Amino acid sequence: MSEKNICFDMNALAYAYGKPAVTATLKSSPEDFRVEEQIAFSLLGEGEHLWIWVEKTGQNTDWVAKQIASYIGITSREMGVAGKKDRHAITYQWMSCHLPGKPDPDFLKLSIPGVRVLKAVRHNRKLQTGGLSGNRFQITLNNVEGGLEQIEERLKAIQVHGVPNYFGEQRFGNDMQNLAQASRLFNGEIKPKRHQKSLYLSAARSWMFNEELSERIQQNTWNQAIEGDVFQLQGSQKCFVSEVDVEIQQRVTELDIHPTGSLTGRGKSLATAKVYELEQSIMANYPLWQTGLEKFGLKQERRALRVLPQDLSWQLEGVAEGGVADELQDGLEFTQTRLVLSFTLPAGSYATMLVREVALVTSELV
Incomplete structure (x- = not known):
């Protein structure tokens, strides 16, 4: 059998805790998938490179970096990013700009849809690809159905034993x-x-x-x-x-x-x-x-x-008419159930592969 004849199916990969009985919707909106980059060192406050802390919503990392480079008058090669972040998400990530002998740009005048520069700090090195210690995630699964008791059981097992480190x-x-x-x-x-x-x-x-x-x-x-x-x-x-x-x-x-x-x-x-x-x-x-x-x-x-995800926590919520959410509890009527997950993974590991062990998900955003 040649590579061309092999079926590449993520669903065929084995589950560590068995195939979930729970179904859910992932990424009903960018707000349902939040990622915050983490670095394991402090920025110096001086140097040729200006590191900017960027919030982006619904935008591609490479495209945003090119737009920022154009705004401040440098080439894309003079920009540094640690990694590409999901477009259909709210992400907080570092980018670096090589500005030797140049003043800091006025990012208050930057006009890119869905993008804000929240802070800027000088440093002596360019941000390298993969230059992160990890990523902090907050993921909301909507329309959660079936076997809710399994969710608690699996997440407690994941806290202790971790999840398969599949590439997503x-x-x-x-x-x-x-x-x-x-x-x-x-x-x-x-x-x-x-x-x-x-x-x-x-x-x-x-x-x-x-x-x-x-x-x-x-x-x-x-x-x-x-x-x-x-x-x-x-x-x-x-x-x-x-x-x-x-x-x-x-x-x-x-x-x-x-x-x-x-x-x-x-x-x-x-x-x-x-x-x-x-x-x-x-x-x-x-x-x-x-x-x-x-x-x-x-x-x-x-x-x-x-x-092994760090600081893993979760909350099952009921969503009432009008989108108002509350802790899931007996006696209250809700139109749907949602699960909010928070955890940190080292750089290079995929949050979707943790979610995979908890629920079978479909995405409303492509």
């Missing part, structure tokens, strides 16, 4: 088209721009990681140490290899360390034994991708199989 749908583009484009790239059928090529390369190995993680969930080993595992320290990108003994198993149970999966590329995998065999069996289904990733110079990396 955003990584793969509309209708998973980034994967089809990856195959075309590796076949020499297209010559995309640099940023597009990066998207296609990332999508290809992200999908293979998702398949490996899905298999580990089916084997009930996604949150256990097995022979041949490579481990990652909680809160770090550092990985190490170790024999699986009582101490390692205990550290995995306590979420001090996590088993990892392969982000394939050049070089030999650190995994051995059963884990290496699993990785090889998956890559065997994607020979074109594996060859292409190596050709384009991507190196072997690792990604934790699970992620």
